[in-house]
Amino acid sequence: VSADNKAFAVTLVLSGGCLAAFAGPEIAQAAKGAFGDENRTYLGAFLAVAAFNILNALFVGAVHFPEASAPPKPSPGEQESEEQQEVGKHHNQDGTTILGLLTRRQFWVPAMIAMFSWAIMVMPMSIVRIAMQQLGYSSRESLLTVELHSLGMFCPGFVTANLINNLGALRVSGLAVVMFVLATTVSMLSTESTSVATWMFALVALGIGWNFGFSSATVLLTHAYACAPSFKPKVQAANDFVMFLLAGSFIFSTGYIYEAGGSSLAGWRTVNTVVFGMIGIMALIVLGEMVLQQRERSERSDKSTDQTYASGGIDDEQV
Structure with missing residues (x-):
């Protein structure tokens, strides 16, 4: 998802619960007591939850995400050692951990x-x-x-x-x-x-x-x-x-x-x-x-102003 569409994607996924808002409680209410036994009042509701979880797993398994682009492989003379590869798992290229x-x-x-x-x-x-x-x-x-x-x-x-x-x-x-x-x-x-x-x-x-x-x-x-x-x-x-x-x-x-x-x-x-x-x-x-x-933001603005003065971008007599 592109950066411009992140907020839309997040909220759109959440909106999928609009149908479930009514379907879920109504199905649970209908399934409650389905076995007609006072000792198993909520068994039907729990079985309904299990059935929907199985369906959910099947649908999620059917989703295919594009493979992430692999980083370029080093040339034979630039092969990383095992120690360097292990460090790379916990550090970014700029040193961020x-x-x-x-x-x-x-x-x-x-x-x-x-x-x-x-x-x-x-x-x-x-x-x-x-x-x-x-x-x-x-x-x-x-x-x-x-x-x-x-x-x-x-x-x-x-x-x-x-x-x-x-x-x-x-x-x-x-x-x-x-x-x-x-x-x-x-x-x-x-x-x-x-x-x-x-x-x-x-x-x-x-x-x-x-x-x-x-x-x-x-x-x-x-x-x-x-x-x-x-x-x-x-x-x-x-x-x-x-x-x-x-x-x-x-x-x-x-x-x-x-x-x-x-x-x-x-x-x-x-x-x-x-x-x-x-x-x-x-x-x-x-x-x-x-x-x-x-x-x-104020600090960044002040630094930007100072740099502008230092570079001669603003004439002191004009201020």
Whole structure:
């Protein structure tokens, strides 16, 4: 994918979930209880998941990617030693190392934005049906809420690319923070007496925030290996490891946080209080990166001006 189309490609792939937003929950609901045994209530749903995973593996296996262009082979008199070849696996031509890339701000900022986007989105989503049912909402109402949330996650992919191209990936990350604040505020105000539309609005806004945050973080990550494209697979793998390890840890704790809050409405608000804390940390990361980038641009501008004066490009009497 060309550099100009990276943002479009990332968001287009995410948009493939628009159909799954409704198909997935409905298939799971239909498959639940398919065996008619109270001890195997969810067996049908898990078998459906397994079947779709197999289909997914078959489709992915059918994709053929163009082979990467191989580097020119050295002449017989320039054969590299085994030691040089081993060093080449961990160093780029300009001396950049994979460890050096992974310790840079350009890696950790998008990795943290992506991680918090996942954790902030999944924690309320994973517990919302339980909370709604305990507050008296019907199974169909809670299911529709999750379906609309999933639609909110993937449908913005059709416009997120344009937002990233026009505003910049970091500003779109800022929009993600705004959407998360809006969603969590509405979630905190939702009770058993509020309209189900309130819950739906909160979860849709949460999904949109995730789309903005994850898409922009994925585009920002490309800057981490721009100076050493050969390290792209390793940087992507490290990002996924950090993102899903930390986000998974938060997600795993959601049930305990919900129960610690007292379940029902109290537990729901406790989960969202924790989410508010994560949003605050994510906001600090995004704002901090904006400040640092602005400072770097100012320094480059000052150096450029100094060089222009030094080269005689501007007459002091004209200033």
